[in-house]
Amino acid sequence: MRTDTLIKNEGMMALRNNLGMVEMEHFILLIQRDTFDYTKWQDNLLEDLSIEEISERAAQYRMVNDIK
Numbered sequence: 480m481r482t483d484t485l486i487k488n489e490g491m492m493a494l495r496n497n498l499g500m501v502e503m504e505h506f507i508l509l510i511q512r513d514t515f516d517y518t519k520w521q522d523n524l525l526e527d528l529s530i531e532e533i534s535e536r537a538a539q540y541r542m543v544n545d546i547k
Contacts, residue, residue, distance in 0.1 A: 494507075
C-alpha cells in the first residue's frame with residue numbers, strides 16, 4: 480500500500496499533467512469551495528457506461544501506463 484504522501488504527490492502530478500498549473504489550482508479551489516461529496520460524484524461519473532465499457536477503459540489505461 481502506498482503512503483498518503485505518495486498518493487497526494489501522484490494526484491497533484493496527475494492534475495498538473497492533465498490540466499496545467501493554472502487549471503490545477505483552479506480545480507483545487509473549486510473543490511475546497513464547494514461542499515463536495517466525492518462518493519455521489521463518483522456514482523454519477525460512469526453511470527452511462529456498461530461494466531464492459533468500464534473494463535475496456537481500465538484495460539486500455541493499464542496498457543498505456545504500463546501497469547502490471
